[in-house]
Amino acid sequence: MSNALSQKILSELSLFIEEHMGLSFPPERWPDLERGIVSAAKEFGFKDVLSCMKWLRSASISRREIETLACHLTVGETFFFREKESFEILEQEILPRLIRDRNLEKRLRIWSAGCSTGEEPYSIAISLMRTFPDIHDWNITLLATDINSNALKKAAKGVYSEWSFRESPFWLKESYFRKNREGHYEILPEIRKRVTFTYLNLAEDPYPSLMNNTNAMDLIFCRNVLMYFTPDKGKAVLLKFYRALLEEGWLIVSPTDATQMFPAQFTPKRFPHATLYQKSKEPLEEIPPPLVIDSRERVQEEFVISQHHAGESPLPLYKGEAYTPQSTTTAQVFEKLQESIPQPERGDQEVGEKARFYANQGHLSDALEWCEKGIAADKLNLDLYYLRALILEEEGESEKAISTLHQVLYLDPNFIPAHYALGNLLLRRKNYGEAERHFQLILSLLADAPSEEVLPELEGITAGRLREIIRATEYWKSTEEKRNVRRVG
Numbered sequence: 001m002s003n004a005l006s007q008k009i010l011s012e013l014s015l016f017i018e019e020h021m022g023l024s025f026p027p028e029r030w031p032d033l034e035r036g037i038v039s040a041a042k043e044f045g046f047k048d049v050l051s052c053m054k055w056l057r058s059a060s061i062s063r064r065e066i067e068t069l070a071c072h073l074t075v076g077e078t079f080f081f082r083e084k085e086s087f088e089i090l091e092q093e094i095l096p097r098l099i100r101d102r103n104l105e106k107r108l109r110i111w112s113a114g115c116s117t118g119e120e121p122y123s124i125a126i127s128l129m130r131t132f133p134d135i136h137d138w139n140i141t142l143l144a145t146d147i148n149s150n151a152l153k154k155a156a157k158g159v160y161s162e163w164s165f166r167e168s169p170f171w172l173k174e175s176y177f178r179k180n181r182e183g184h185y186e187i188l189p190e191i192r193k194r195v196t197f198t199y200l201n202l203a204e205d206p207y208p209s210l211m212n213n214t215n216a217m218d219l220i221f222c223r224n225v226l227m228y229f230t231p232d233k234g235k236a237v238l239l240k241f242y243r244a245l246l247e248e249g250w251l252i253v254s255p256t257d258a259t260q261m262f263p264a265q266f267t268p269k270r271f272p273h274a275t276l277y278q279k280s281k282e283p284l285e286e287i288p289p290p291l292v293i294d295s296r297e298r299v300q301e302e303f304v305i306s307q308h309h310a311g312e313s314p315l316p317l318y319k320g321e322a323y324t325p326q327s328t329t330t331a332q333v334f335e336k337l338q339e340s341i342p343q344p345e346r347g348d349q350e351v352g353e354k355a356r357f358y359a360n361q362g363h364l365s366d367a368l369e370w371c372e373k374g375i376a377a378d379k380l381n382l383d384l385y386y387l388r389a390l391i392l393e394e395e396g397e398s399e400k401a402i403s404t405l406h407q408v409l410y411l412d413p414n415f416i417p418a419h420y421a422l423g424n425l426l427l428r429r430k431n432y433g434e435a436e437r438h439f440q441l442i443l444s445l446l447a448d449a450p451s452e453e454v455l456p457e458l459e460g461i462t463a464g465r466l467r468e469i470i471r472a473t474e475y476w477k478s479t480e481e482k483r484n485v486r487r488v489g
Helices: 007-021 027-044 049-058 063-073 084-101 119-131 149-157 172-176 231-244 306-310 330-338 348-360 364-377 382-394 398-411 416-428 432-445 463-472 475-488
Strands: 107-113 139-146 177-179 185-187 196-199 217-221 245-252 266-271 274-279 291-293 299-301
Touching: 007 027, 007 049, 007 063, 027 049, 027 063, 063 149, 084 119, 084 217, 084 245, 084 266, 084 274, 107 119, 119 139, 119 172, 119 217, 139 149, 149 196, 172 177, 217 231, 231 245, 348 364, 348 382, 364 382, 382 398, 382 416, 398 416, 416 432, 416 463, 432 463
Parallel strands: 107 139, 107 217, 139 196, 217 245
Antiparallel strands: 177 185, 245 274, 266 274, 291 299
């Protein structure tokens, strides 16, 4: 380690990083921390690293600047079919089981969390192509998220050098890529269109959520990511993954991720050369689903961490009594406790909660049925129309989703959630101009909103956070691609 930064400064910086980002840099990793800060200082515009350090420790920096710092402190290095044993298990064990179990509805949802420059989600897409005999008959969602907007731009382009193919199967380049004029390899459009890249911060953003399509997952890849988090932050991420997975859903992590942070809700499944994790069939005592009634008497399904066993926190209270988890499924718990829920005068809040609950559990037909009931009773309910659009999009009914969102904006042209959903939907359809229009309208509507103002209709995201997400989202890349197409034309 160089003498540029003292151990005292590095110690203070490591505490700063842990507090603001959840990332862990113990003394043995201080050389990595110093290299990252040296690199970040240049991007922040500092010629002197020590000046950058003082600024970081004293200034009230924005979330966007913190995420820029994260790009320099985490390794985005990856390649196709990395840790090939996991992909062998995926193709030979997990996907055949999912094909069998989901054959009637022909619906599958996969999430690559921390996708970096895209090699992982494209490898998953190729495994799907190799495994599914009738893949075109299936409604498959393959979501890829990352905190690094620059990595997402590269991922969305799908162009790679030889370095991304080291240790990859011999058949990969010939079968699924084509060589461009620069001598690089461009992934085939049929593979690229199967992956949706979007921005998401695992430490800060809400999930599982219908809003960002992180709910009801059959399979989550999160490899070489958890190792960067502190134990507490890592456990919080894992419990959110638990909620995002369907019953018996799978979580695939890297051997480098700390297994000691895994909560008991995941059952380790040992295969030759790899250990995967499966969501337990039934909720355990460590994460009872309490009922939380907010000011609008809305029921929210939440899970709490297991400290109450050690007396560190009490069980949640409902009507003054502690809720005791039973050996029942989450759906049964929800239905049982619904009987004692205070009924709102018009009932549309309860209808909306039931629709959202079933959607989060992957029961889309039930969710849509509850939406239709609510809309039939109240044809001006924006929340139900908006929820209906999200469910339709998840069912693969994009045209109906777009039509429903237009209905919402007809009723209220300033309804931000509809603009946001419509922008993302149009972006996935490569309608860049219209997507940009809706995102710009949101920025205009939020122009005078304080950064800390909470947007309850967007699951508690603040106005400042939504502005940052929009500015970091893939649509900026897409807009630039659109301009390039015009130049070529």
